[in-house]
Amino acid sequence: MELETRREEGTLIAKAQSRVDGANAREFQEALEAAIDTSDRALLLDLEQLSYISSAGLRVILLTAKTLGKQDAKLAVCSLSDPIREIFEVSGFDKIIPIHPSPTEALAALKS
Amino acid sequence: MPRPAKILVVDDEPDLEPLMLQRMRRHIRAGRYEFLFAHNGVEALERLREDPGIDMVLSDINMPQMDGLTLLEQIPQVDPDIRSVIISAYGDMKNIRTAMNRGAFDFVTKPVDFEDLQVTIDRTLRHLAEWREALASRDKLVALQNELDVASKMQQSILPTEFPKGSSYQIFGSMEPARSVGGDFFDVMSLENGRIGLAVADVSDKGVPAALFMMSTRTLLKGAAIGNQDPGAVLREVNDLLHDDNEAAMFVTVLYAEYDPASGELRYANGGHNPPLLVHADGSSALLPLTDGIALGLVPDLQYKQESLTLAPGDAVVFYTDGVTEAMNIENDEFGTEGLRAIFAASPPSNWKEANSAIFDAVHAFAGDMPQSDDITCVTLWRRESEP
Structure with a gap:
């Protein structure tokens, strides 16, 4: 799975594309694991271009947050479309994972 | 040597x-x-x-x-x-x-x-x-496949096929797995004082790990339903038990409800699951409000809020998993809750056993030749218009 990444002041910003479901959740996980560096202080998942995420995909985000926690790093998501936001809200993930409207706001929140 | x-x-x-x-x-x-x-x-x-x-x-x-x-x-x-x-x-x-x-x-x-x-x-x-x-x-693979078939049969066999019957209500439910072993399940339980417990659940991911998680969820849920009076307390207990030793970060969304046929009262708590659909006798419908619950197994010591409503005679509640609403057609459109509501708006059902299979038919017709990517589960509860 293609994962567009860049770094800004110790934060890894990764853009997820199209769909994450049971068929490619493992690929998504491997792509994230490969992208994360031990020096990263935070991971920001930009979900603007994500059209669908299944429970298997949510689980990958959660596992990644756990992994990051071990290196004292944080995870946040931003730029959720309405359908993705709804999936986060229904599953209660909006109460576990910090959600921000845009990368700028997310980076500001991650810095503080 | x-x-x-x-x-x-x-x-x-x-x-x-x-x-x-x-x-x-x-x-x-x-x-x-x-x-x-x-x-x-x-x-x-x-x-x-x-x-x-x-x-x-x-x-x-x-x-x-x-x-x-x-x-x-x-x-x-x-x-x-x-x-x-x-x-x-x-x-x-x-x-x-x-x-x-x-x-x-x-x-x-x-x-x-x-x-x-x-x-x-x-x-x-x-x-x-x-x-x-x-x-x-190859022999090992064949053996593994046989074991998967057994697991699949076990999963199917724990799903209820007989439902509590009463003069004032009807309950039906069924599940169609997408793979040989799936992550969905539902349960219908007869509880004290004539109350009925209904659960619909969806485990994150599919396959063998999800199936194992699903089996333990189902057992824990049964135990909790018998030991507790409130749907919120049931979810709380199951959540705490699932959270222990959950290194793999599996989780399960659960809608648990208790129906009292005597009064028509339905109390429910929602642990990160799709909101049930309330359908009135005239075919109009509305999603039941969420209760701010988080999927089970993720965070310990959570309080689960519950909601309650009283079904009017002729009202029905449709409990389902996202296999229904997220079924896709060839154009990548989702069936959605709109698709679900449209079934009843077109022709308010008079027979809810048929309505339950009509939901499956509608999802299949919508998806056409697209392969089924998720388990499809649907349970319906109907309060009869008048006692026969």
């Missing part, structure tokens, strides 16, 4: 036996090869039948009683996994081709170059080892 490879040499030439033993003596002494001898095809078949441990046959072509080419045809009937190497006259391409077409693995030519023969034997034995390994892997 592995046992020596057993090689049956078939030749009517009496000189070959001492020559072979002499030239291969180091390999024999090292325990790599063991040679057996036969003087024609008939004798060779007898040896093969007597000794199932023979790995390969090294055979001449021209022999009395049964020649090497006929022998080649007979060997698979004794053991299809034996590999044969043919010894032919130099340049006898016609017989070599016939031998290869009859399944010989390789050939050497006379006069036998023993160094070349040894390379040929080793290559044949290596191939045989790989072949046997592949067969063993």
Whole structure:
């Protein structure tokens, strides 16, 4: 799975594309694991271009947050479309994972 | 140390036996090869039948009683996994081709170059080892597939097929798994004082780990439903138990509801699950409000809020998993809650057993030829308009 990444002041910003479901959740996980560096202080998942995420995909985000926690790093998501936001809200993930409207706001929140 | 490879040499030439033993003596002494001898095809078949441990046959072509080419045809009937190497006259391409077409693995030519023969034997034995390994892997795969089928049957068998019956209500439910083992389940339980517990759940991910998680969720939920009076308390208990030892970060979304047929009251708590749909007798419908619950197994010590409503006679509640609303058609559109609501808006059902299967039919019709990517589960509860 293609994962567009860049770094800004110790934060890894990764853009997820199209769909994450049971068929490619493992690929998504491997792509994230490969992208994360031990020096990263935070991971920001930009979900603007994500059209669908299944429970298997949510689980990958959660596992990644756990992994990051071990290196004292944080995870946040931003730029959720309405359908993705709804999936986060229904599953209660909006109460576990910090959600921000845009990368700028997310980076500001991650810095503080 | 592995046992020596057993090689049956078939030749009517009496000189070959001492020559072979002499030239291969180091390999024999090292325990790599063991040679057996036969003087024609008939004798060779007898040896093969007597000794199932023979790995390969090294055979001449021209022999009395049964020649090497006929022998080649007979060997698979004794053991299809034996590999044969043919010894032919130099340049006898016609017989070599016939031998290869009859399944010989390789050939050497006379006069036998023993160094070349040894390379040929080793290559044949290596191939045989790989072949046997592949067969063993295939057997393991078949065994695994059988176990998956058993797991799938077990999963299906724990789903209720009989539902509590009352003069004032009807309940139906069913599940269609997308893979051999799935992550969805539902349950309908008769509780104290005539109350009925209803659960619909969806485990993150599919396959064997999800199936195991689903089995334990179902057991915990049954226990909690019997021990608690409130849907919120049921989810709380199950959540805490699931959270212990959940290294894999599996989770399950659960909608748990209790229905009291005497009053028509439905109390429910939602742990990260799709909101149920309330359908009125006139076909109009509304999603039941979420209760701010988080999927179970993720965060310990959560309080789960609950909501309550009273079903009017003729009202029905549809509990479902995202396999219904997230079913996709060829244009990548989702069935959605709109699709679900449209079923009832078009023709308010009078028979809710049929309505339950109508939901499945509508999802299948919408998805068309698109493969089913998620389990589809649907449970309906209907308060009869008037008691029959």
